[in-house]
Each structure stands twice: as C-alpha cells, then as structure tokens.
Amino acid sequence: MARFPANWSPEAVVFDCDGTLMDTERHWQDARNRTFREFGLLPPPGFAERAKGVHYVDCGRLMAQETNKPELTADLTASLLEHFLFLVAEDPLTMPGASEFVRLCARRLPLAVASNCPLVAVEESLGRAGLRKYFRHIVVPTVPPGEPGAAEPAESPEQENPVRPKPWPDVYATAARLCGVPPRAALAVEDSLTGVESAWRAGLRVLGVGPLPRDDRSGQADAWVTGLDSEEVLQWARSWVSDPDADAGQDPVGRKPL
Structure with missing residues (x-):
C-alpha cells in the first residue's frame, strides 16, 4: 500500500x-482443458499462464496458433465460451x-x-x-x-x-x-x-x-x-468513508459519490 x-x-x-x-479463473482453465480434449489436442507447455486474463476470442486464436490448427480458430473459440458459461453458471x-x-x-x-x-x-x-x-x-x-x-x-x-x-x-x-x-x-x-x-x-x-x-x-x-x-x-x-455503518443495508446504485 x-x-x-x-x-x-x-x-x-x-x-x-x-x-x-x-x-x-479456474473455470477458464477447466474450459480450456475441456476444449483441448474435445478436439484431441494437448495444451502447449505454459499455456495456462500465457492465457491468463486474455480475452476469450484472442485465447481461442492462441489455442489454434499454438497447436498448429489455424483452421479450428472459430470452433475452438466457440467451444471455449460454451464450456466456460456452463461452468460459471454451475459454480x-x-x-x-x-x-x-x-x-x-x-x-x-x-x-x-x-x-x-x-x-x-x-x-x-x-x-x-x-x-x-x-x-x-x-x-x-x-x-x-x-x-x-x-x-x-x-x-x-x-x-x-x-x-x-x-x-x-x-x-x-x-x-x-x-x-x-x-x-x-x-x-x-x-x-x-x-x-x-x-x-x-x-x-x-x-x-x-x-x-x-x-x-x-x-x-x-x-x-x-x-x-x-x-x-x-x-x-x-x-478510511474513505466517514461513517462505515451509516449506510449499511442501503442499495448503493445511483447514489452520488462524496
């Protein structure tokens, strides 16, 4: 700090x-692994770290590039998103x-x-x-x-x-x-x-x-x-609030900042 x-x-x-x-982030990792398996591909070494925080469209493209399957870019991207949405809704x-x-x-x-x-x-x-x-x-x-x-x-x-x-x-x-x-x-x-x-x-x-x-x-x-x-x-x-308990329980949406 x-x-x-x-x-x-x-x-x-x-x-x-x-x-x-x-x-x-664990759901994205699981979704990436499921997608690789779905297409019979092996995750390249260190891929999880390179993919962290990357937009899923770019991640699908990266998955295709690093497995030398550029023709699968769209399919990998769609599968990645589908698996992720299923996992995040579950847990x-x-x-x-x-x-x-x-x-x-x-x-x-x-x-x-x-x-x-x-x-x-x-x-x-x-x-x-x-x-x-x-x-x-x-x-x-x-x-x-x-x-x-x-x-x-x-x-x-x-x-x-x-x-x-x-x-x-x-x-x-x-x-x-x-x-x-x-x-x-x-x-x-x-x-x-x-x-x-x-x-x-x-x-x-x-x-x-x-x-x-x-x-x-x-x-x-x-x-x-x-x-x-x-x-x-x-x-x-x-330290940003003068009275931390004053507004407890109130819906903050739409309120003006100090």
Missing part, C-alpha cells in the same frame, strides 16, 4: 472480475474478501467492472453472488460481429464506440468515464498482468491482488496485496 500517495483516496473503483471478484464463487470490500467501497463511491469476460458471464456470476447491484456500470470488450458471444448493438448502450480488450486501455478508460471521474482519480483492482497493463495505460491507479508476479509489468501497479481480505486493504478502504 505504501506506493499510493499518503493522502490519496479514489473517487471511483473499477474492478476486474475473473480472479479479482469471482473465482472464475459461482467469490474471491476471499471480495464481497466485503465491494460493499465497503459502494457505501461512498461509484463502482464499475472492467472485464475481458463476455457480458453474460459477468452478469451471471455477479448476480448469483449477490454483487451485481453494487456496480453502476459493466464494461466489456466489443466482440466483432460473427464471433462467438457477439452482442446485439443495443445490449450495452453505454458503450457507444468499439472497446478493445485488455491489455488495451479501453475497458478501464470507458469505466472511469462512465463513473464520471478522470482516470487518475479512479482505482483499478486487478489480479493479472494483462489487466494491470490495461489499467496503467488508461491512467488509473492500480491495486494488484494476489501473489506478486515475477515480471517487470508488476511495477505498473501502485501496490500489491495478497488478497482483498487482508486487514491492510480493508483498513485503507474504511
């Missing part, structure tokens, strides 16, 4: 979903401390989600976990027409322009704008280096969550904590 300015606090918080709010679990941290932040600040996941997966997992109501906005990449999971134009009217997936900065820049704050006034909460890079490029301050990666890109985060259940990060968040 030491790298944040001593007197700085966010005016909005933008969360990643997979691996940050929801324990769905939506929050990451340790995520629910408490979200509810604490929502008492005074506008919250958003910036995810590389399909919109339906984010909505489904957050809804079943009881967290959807705390987020004013959900921003996901625009899926090109014809790709598996492509949304109808009216499905996400807030996103007027095409939004590129992480590590492009678009999802975080759009989320901060929708929350009504400049990027440097917003905090991004991320678990993957792909997401950290996206938020850093968008100009947000970044809180990394989980084991500190051995990669130069980890320096793009302002601070890292082992989890959102750490007392250090909860105490820091409590």
